[in-house]
Amino acid sequence: MSCSFKCFHFPIIIFMLHVFTTTQISSSTDDSSFNNFLDSAKSSEVFDWMINIRRKIHENPELGYQEFETSELIRSELDKMGIPYKHPVAITGVIGFIGTGSSPFVAIRADMDALPMQEMVEWEHKSKVAGKMHACGHDAHVTMVLGAAKILKQHEKEIQGTVVLVFQPAEEGGGGAKKILDTGALENVTAIFGLHIAPDLPIGEVASKSGPILAGSGFFEAKISGKGGHAAIPQQSIDPILAASNVILSLQHLVSREADPLDSQVVTIGKCQGGSAYNVIPDSVTIGGTFRAFSKQSFNQLKQRIEQVIIGQAAVQRCNATVDFLDEVKPFYPPTINNGDLHEHFVNVAVNMLGINKVESAMSPFMGAEDFSFYQEVIPGYFFFLGMKNAEHERFVPSLHSPYLKINEDGLPYGAALHASLAASYLLKHQQDIVPGVERKYRDEL
Structure with a gap:
């Protein structure tokens, strides 16, 4: 557990x-x-x-x-x-x-x-x-x-x-x-x-x-791809870190602004990996997390919206995103x-x-x-x-x-x-x- x-x-x-x-x-x-x-x-x-x-x-x-x-x-x-x-x-x-x-x-x-x-x-x-x-x-x-x-x-x-x-x-x-x-x-x-x-x-x-008594849970991982380049010339890059930041913030709105306040739900990002140098914009960023709810309806709605938000917010920043819910290796728990x-x-x-x-x-x-x-x-x-x-x-x-x-x-x-x-x-x-x-x-x- x-x-x-x-x-x-x-x-x-x-x-x-x-x-x-x-x-x-x-x-x-x-x-x-x-x-x-x-x-x-x-x-x-x-x-x-x-x-x-x-x-x-x-x-x-x-x-x-x-x-x-x-x-x-x-x-x-x-x-x-x-x-x-x-x-x-x-x-x-x-x-x-x-x-x-x-x-x-x-x-x-x-x-x-x-x-x-x-x-x-x-x-x-x-x-x-x-x-x-x-x-x-x-x-x-x-x-x-x-x-x-x-x-x-x-x-x-x-x-x-x-x-x-x-x-x-x-x-x-x-x-x-x-x-x-x-x-x-x-x-x-x-x-x-x-x-x-x-x-x-x-x-x-x-x-x-x-x-x-306990929530249903699932996991997800998303890869947000842009175009890497030198940090001093950001206009020649497509910054996946900025896109990932917007994605993470937007995901928090799913619970605070879309879920019924009396229907407990959680979306948490526990993983964020991208870049290895202070002055280089990376090609991609990977984020991952968990989502939880007490009903199957709420759980499925969260799953759908997580994918939509990640792909949509990445597109706003000119990036591409793919989402994997990892259900083959980490099955969703009811x-x-x-x-x-x-x-x-x-x-x-x-x-x-x-x-x-x-x-x-x-x-x-x-x-x-x-x-x-x-x-x-x-x-x-x-x-x-x-x-x-x-x-x-x-x-x-x-x-x-x-x-x-x-x-x-x-x-x-x-x-x-x-x-x-x-x-x-x-x-x-x-x-x-x-x-x-x-x-x-x-x-x-x-």
Whole structure:
């Protein structure tokens, strides 16, 4: 995910009213044996095991579709637990199964890839690979789904259906979720849950909302071509730097003057390259950036206008421009939109486990993007944020995608327990969906 997390807490009275007016807290569908999942995750047996796994993955980060060692570690742990799985899925992905092997099927997902970033935190388990780092917490995501698997395996006889473990490659721009779906590996899954660590949210707290929670995102790169020459004789050149400057300024007007102020959108230029000497006008300038919106309509409108503005403004300055939206290598991510029914389920489970004052159920959406949204386009899905704030009282809390990111491993049991409880209680609740007399075993697609 490509944005730091900010959670805005509402006053507790308003929050409590929201929870009790939108969701009836009830444990009538929860099996009592699932209520001790957090205690199980906090036990030294599970907790120490999770810390060891997380640190191994952190020391050996791998970029998207290159997560071969991470995948091998996952499969090794699943083998030790006696959990069957399918591999490879989408190159490095692993799909595991716990339960009866029959419907209903519910999935919990972890992304595996790291970032091309040099870690700047000096500690015993710092990344051993130069220029690569788990700066977005995917090492913790994998660990928590494995932790959930360990807990669920211990309760497998009580699981009323099948929990599908999704270990997915290439969330960071590679669209690994889409490739997982394209394999048909989740064909019979009726719900999927995912989480993301939040380094500025306290341990033991979670935050989410129903509806749009993260934006759809895309990237673009444009080459603006003019005619190079000496800076002292500008009339004999066609200046692409001047054209690029006008393009960049005009792109900012798309949000400030064309978008509905109540419809959040972003256009950001993060790349501008051109020229190498103080006294030479270059032949061309390359700019690039990202655009984001919470609806497909707004997203597509931004895409269309970005291309029009770049080409039109370049022409005003007598330059030519080409625009590449890079969608073949960096697929557009849809908005992340949480299912309303699953939101109620999440609030029930989280409040019962953590307490009402630890669950923010109406967080403000923000402009980060997640390829979990690909799952939500075809499967009812739910995504939430898990507190991983460092125990140290630091004035500056490093954001996601920071080389200084540190996470608090005390948060691992909460993620593992929530994954396990969300999945197990969902299956218990949806047993009535099974057609009597029809038994469905593992299929090749699963």
